[in-house]
Amino acid sequence: MIHNKLWTDHIMSSETPKTAKEPFVPKYEIAAGLHKGRKVEKFVSKHVRPTRRVQKKSKRVKFVRDLVRELVGFMPYERRAMELMKVGRDKRAFKYVKARLGSHQRAKKKRDELQAAILAQRKAHK
Numbered sequence: 001m002i003h004n005k006l007w008t009d010h011i012m013s014s015e016t017p018k019t020a021k022e023p024f025v026p027k028y029e030i031a032a033g034l035h036k037g038r039k040v041e042k043f044v045s046k047h048v049r050p051t052r053r054v055q056k057k058s059k060r061v062k063f064v065r066d067l068v069r070e071l072v073g074f075m076p077y078e079r080r081a082m083e084l085m086k087v088g089r090d091k092r093a094f095k096y097v098k099a100r101l102g103s104h105q106r107a108k109k110k111r112d113e114l115q116a117a118i119l120a121q122r123k124a125h126k
Helices: 004-014 059-072 076-087 090-101 104-125
Strands: none
Touching: 076 090, 076 104, 090 104
């Protein structure tokens, strides 16, 4: 058995020579190479969908969420976590929030959000 590269070279050279009128077409289609002879289109990355954007809220979404937060207030578990933080039990509050939300990353984000809310309340009170 002849090696694939040698075989393809043999086929290419044994055919009729190229002319300006007709392009050279190999007699046999050999499934050799990385894609086994198949035609492959180039991968073109698409735009990132808005739902997949990380930490990038639009102005409208931010406005609506702030409005809802102002009208409704905090959920009971958030209020309890804020009370724990006010007393100085930050680690306990973090564990509590993590148990409620289920993820370390979400708990960290929520803890930072609640701490910012406590600071805003203290500034507004003074």
